[in-house]
Amino acid sequence: MLYGLLHAVVPPVAKAVWRPEVVGLENVPRTGGVIxxxxxxSFADSVVVPIVVPRTVVYLAKQDYFTGTGVRGYLTRSWFEAIDMLPVDRDDAKAAIASLDTALEVLADGKAFGIYPEGTRSRDGRxxxxxxxxxxxxxTAGVPVVPVGLQGTERLQPVGARxxxxxxxxxxFGEPLDFTGRFDGVxxxxARREATDEIMAAIGRLSGQEPAxxxxxxxxGS
Incomplete structure (x- = not known):
C-alpha cells in the first residue's frame, strides 16, 4: 500500500515543487531497453531523472538503504522501492559484477536503466x-544510450545534506547513441573504452562541465 502511494505521489509532487527545466525529452525512447x-x-540525481521521464527508470542503490530495521528502515526501504531502485553491495567486487547482470536483465525486459559512468558524485564540479x-x-544488450546532462542538482542536495x-x-537529454555494429572486429x-569515451563526451557537452x-x-562512507 505504501509503495503504491509513494509511486503515485512522489514524482508529480517533486516535479511541481522543483519545476526542473527539461530539454530534449523527445530523445528518450518511449519503449524498449535503453540506458x-x-x-x-548529487544524491538527488536518481530522483530528478525519473520524475521527468514518462517511463520507469531503474537505478541501483546501496544495499544499506534496503536493510534498515524499525519504522525508519521500513520507510527508507519503501521509498527506494517506490522510485524503482534495486539494491547492490558497492563494497563487494563480486556483487558489483553481479549488478551488471541485474542491469542486463532490466534492459532485456525492455526497461530503462539509469547509470552514472563516473561511478560516484563529483565533489569539485568536474x-x-x-x-x-x-x-x-x-x-552486450544491444540497446541505445541516451546521454543526460544535469545542472544544478549539486545545489538541490549538496554532498552531506540530508x-x-x-x-x-x-x-x-541528448540524441541516442547507437553502437550496433560499430565495433565489429574490435x-x-x-570497444568498451572508445564507446565509454564517446558517451562521456556527449554528457560533457550537455552538462557543460570541465573534464577532469x-x-x-x-x-x-559516501
Whole structure:
C-alpha cells in the first residue's frame, strides 16, 4: 500500500515543487531497453531523472538503504522501492559484477536503466572519466544510450545534506547513441573504452562541465 502511494505521489509532487527545466525529452525512447547515462552531482540525481521521464527508470542503490530495521528502515526501504531502485553491495567486487547482470536483465525486459559512468558524485564540479560498465551494458544488450546532462542538482542536495532544497535544475537529454555494429572486429576492451569515451563526451557537452581526465575515487562512507 505504501509503495503504491509513494509511486503515485512522489514524482508529480517533486516535479511541481522543483519545476526542473527539461530539454530534449523527445530523445528518450518511449519503449524498449535503453540506458540513460548521466553526470553525477548529487544524491538527488536518481530522483530528478525519473520524475521527468514518462517511463520507469531503474537505478541501483546501496544495499544499506534496503536493510534498515524499525519504522525508519521500513520507510527508507519503501521509498527506494517506490522510485524503482534495486539494491547492490558497492563494497563487494563480486556483487558489483553481479549488478551488471541485474542491469542486463532490466534492459532485456525492455526497461530503462539509469547509470552514472563516473561511478560516484563529483565533489569539485568536474566531469570525471567514465568507467566502461556503461559500454559493456550497451554493447552486450544491444540497446541505445541516451546521454543526460544535469545542472544544478549539486545545489538541490549538496554532498552531506540530508534533505533536498529548492534550486534551479536543468535536465537535458541528448540524441541516442547507437553502437550496433560499430565495433565489429574490435577487441572488446578497446570497444568498451572508445564507446565509454564517446558517451562521456556527449554528457560533457550537455552538462557543460570541465573534464577532469581522471577517474573519480569514492571516499569511504559516501
Amino acid at each position: 540513460l547515462a548521466s553526470n553525477h552531482r 566531469l570525471y572519466r567514465g568507467r566502461t560498465g556503461v559500454a559493456h551494458l550497451a554493447l 534533505l533536498p532544497r529548492l534550486a534551479k535544475v536543468r535536465v537535458e 577487441p572488446a576492451g578497446r 581526465g581522471v577517474y573519480n575515487e569514492r571516499p569511504g
